Amino acid sequence: MMKIAVSGKGGVGKTSITGILAQTLVQKGFKVLAIDADPNPNLALTLGIPITQARKIVPISQNMDLIEEKTGARPNDFRGLYRLSFTVNDIYDKFSIRSPSGVNLLVMGTVGSAGSGCMCPANALIRALLRHLLTKKDHAVVVDMEAGTEHLGRGTSEFIDVMIVVTEPSVKALETTKKIFDLSTQLGIPQVLIVGNKVTSFSDEAIIKQYCKRNDLSLLELIPYDENIKKADALGKPLMNFSQKSKGILAIQKMCAELLNIANS
Numbered sequence: 001m002m003k004i005a006v007s008g009k010g011g012v013g014k015t016s017i018t019g020i021l022a023q024t025l026v027q028k029g030f031k032v033l034a035i036d037a038d039p040n041p042n043l044a045l046t047l048g049i050p051i052t053q054a055r056k057i058v059p060i061s062q063n064m065d066l067i068e069e070k071t072g073a074r075p076n077d078f079r080g081l082y083r084l085s086f087t088v089n090d091i092y093d094k095f096s097i098r099s100p101s102g103v104n105l106l107v108m109g110t111v112g113s114a115g116s117g118c119m120c121p122a123n124a125l126i127r128a129l130l131r132h133l134l135t136k137k138d139h140a141v142v143v144d145m146e147a148g149t150e151h152l153g154r155g156t157s158e159f160i161d162v163m164i165v166v167t168e169p170s171v172k173a174l175e176t177t178k179k180i181f182d183l184s185t186q187l188g189i190p191q192v193l194i195v196g197n198k199v200t201s202f203s204d205e206a207i208i209k210q211y212c213k214r215n216d217l218s219l220l221e222l223i224p225y226d227e228n229i230k231k232a233d234a235l236g237k238p239l240m241n242f243s244q245k246s247k248g249i250l251a252i253q254k255m256c257a258e259l260l261n262i263a264n265s
């Protein structure tokens, strides 16, 4: 059982890496639940869910009827009163979508203030869902997080074993990376690991390696800039099918193997 979250500055490659990681875990025999926790969700396309189907998905955090059914209150009309005990297991069965790649996708919408003071019914539902994530041995959960740091609250650490922080070779992206690393560590997340993405040269490599070394950040993997990842995304195609042997995909598969080694050690 592994619960992995993928975070980082906007546009660094979180969704691409989450998607390929989730599909690699399926290929390795895991039952994988991918959670899209971005307020602008788009992991569905990366996983090969057709655009017409993806457009119809209502994120859990915006599903007013479901929130009312469970908590007894509608998000904008709850006067501070709602139920805190309700079952959430059925939500996975009813609302997760099986992608062609075999990954089950649950579009959560933002898990934003899940750990911060907001006690609205939508948050109560999402907190309950995350707390009850399946805990069987051959299951893995991969969460595509919202960009930046604002959403990282106490709630995050309750459900995550490994935080992957994706960065590009730029000081701006690396500074955000350090902030997320520090926050995640303070929150008590057991493993916080850096992944350098879109690496085009030895000098890019050196920028990331030196920054990590100087700031005591654990670097898990470097992923090369890969024209095929860019192209698949531009065409709205599922990344994995596009080119299994593509250098970016191979590097993410290697990263996945390292993660499994860490989980087993």
Ligand SMILES: Nc1ncnc2c1ncn2[C@@H]1O[C@H](COP(=O)(O)OP(=O)(O)OP(=O)(O)O)[C@@H](O)[C@H]1O
Pocket (backbone or CB within 6 Å): 008, 009, 010, 011, 012, 013, 014, 015, 016, 017, 038, 147, 197, 198, 199, 223, 224, 225, 226, 227, 229, 230, 231, 233, 234, 248
């Ligand atoms: N290794 C790579 N090589 C080339 N292009 C990449 C690579 N990784 C990601 N990209 C491209 O970078 C862009 C942003 O990627 P992606 O959507 O995965 O980032 P993100 O961090 O999820 O962004 P957001 O913060 O908007 O959610 C996309 O066009 C994607 O194709």
Ligand SMILES: [Mg+2]
Pocket (backbone or CB within 6 Å): 014, 015, 016, 038, 042, 144
């Ligand atoms: Mg994204």
